[in-house]
Amino acid sequence: MDWGMANRLAKTIRPDGRCFYLAVDHGYFQGPTHCLENAGAAAHPLLKYVDAVFMPRGSVRASLNPQIDTPLILRVSGGNSMIGDDLSNEEVSVSTRDIVRLNAAAVGISVYVGSKYEHQTIMALSKLVDECMDIGVPVMAVTAVGREEEKKTARYLGLACRVCAEQGAAVVKTYYCEDFEKVVRGCPVPVVIAGGPRTEDDLGTLQFVYDGIQQGAIGVNLGRNIWQNDCPEGMARALQAVIHEKHTPKEAFQLFQDMKQAAKA
Numbered sequence: 001m002d003w004g005m006a007n008r009l010a011k012t013i014r015p016d017g018r019c020f021y022l023a024v025d026h027g028y029f030q031g032p033t034h035c036l037e038n039a040g041a042a043a044h045p046l047l048k049y050v051d052a053v054f055m056p057r058g059s060v061r062a063s064l065n066p067q068i069d070t071p072l073i074l075r076v077s078g079g080n081s082m083i084g085d086d087l088s089n090e091e092v093s094v095s096t097r098d099i100v101r102l103n104a105a106a107v108g109i110s111v112y113v114g115s116k117y118e119h120q121t122i123m124a125l126s127k128l129v130d131e132c133m134d135i136g137v138p139v140m141a142v143t144a145v146g147r148e149e150e151k152k153t154a155r156y157l158g159l160a161c162r163v164c165a166e167q168g169a170a171v172v173k174t175y176y177c178e179d180f181e182k183v184v185r186g187c188p189v190p191v192v193i194a195g196g197p198r199t200e201d202d203l204g205t206l207q208f209v210y211d212g213i214q215q216g217a218i219g220v221n222l223g224r225n226i227w228q229n230d231c232p233e234g235m236a237r238a239l240q241a242v243i244h245e246k247h248t249p250k251e252a253f254q255l256f257q258d259m260k261q262a263a264k265a
């Protein structure tokens with residue numbers, strides 16, 4: 001691996017081999033999502049807890065302070081929306097020149113395996129990997145399911161992750177599921193866990209992150225369960241403790257509750 005690629009990867013995966021990515025990319029297809037009306041404002045107080053921020057270029061330029069130390073993972077796919085015909089109809093939407101201009105440490109692209117636009121999105125990943133090899137930028141593939149929640153099984157996600165890895169993704173982001181270890185075992189590159197819609201079960205969020213890591217994930221790319229939380233900083237700190245400090249879910253939940261209490265005082 002060339003030095004530039006290795007250096008960028010080392011910025012987003014810490015020396016302990018783990019990573020915590022803050023996902024604030026939702027606006028690229030969801031519009032002004034609740035609590036993410038201003039993605040930079042939502043992200044800034046949380047940056048001290050995370051290893052990278054995942055954001056599309058519009059929000060980066062409009063709302064992210066260029067003086068931050070936190071590496072940027074740039075969302076580089078799009079072309080769809082929640083109200084369009086088919087969420088899987090995505091393509092690469094950012095040039096390699098803009099990836100360089102924005103000093104991205106890595107890029108992220110969604111791939112819709114088994115969808116109407118499977119071929120288009122897999123080939124988009126493949127072409128992006130080729131182009132990003134030229135500029136030394138690692139690619140994170142996102143195994144996207146659109147509205148098809150029933151796809152979140154080890155069988156489907158294992159297949160989707162492997163397809164993305166074989167096209168050259170450096171890291172694959174996928175959902176936690178039953179028999180998650182099978183997904184990780186079948187994927188030759190590191191796997192990062194995605195989140196999902198906000199739940200009120202904060203201990204449950206810490207538990208599935210902990211379980212996913214025990215089963216081989218290197219970390220998370222999480223959004224709504226952090227910035228839609230009553231105490232986003234408490235949740236970010238608790239996740240950091242699970243990911244990097246070997247806290248159990250219960251210990252981390254205590255940390256979360258202490259910070260929530262302190263924020264109220």
Ligand code: 5RP
Nearest residue numbers: 023194195196221222223224
């Ligand atoms: C949206 C994404 C998000 O980055 C991913 O789903 C993680 O965010 P959340 O935890 O809110 O689901 O890829 O397309």
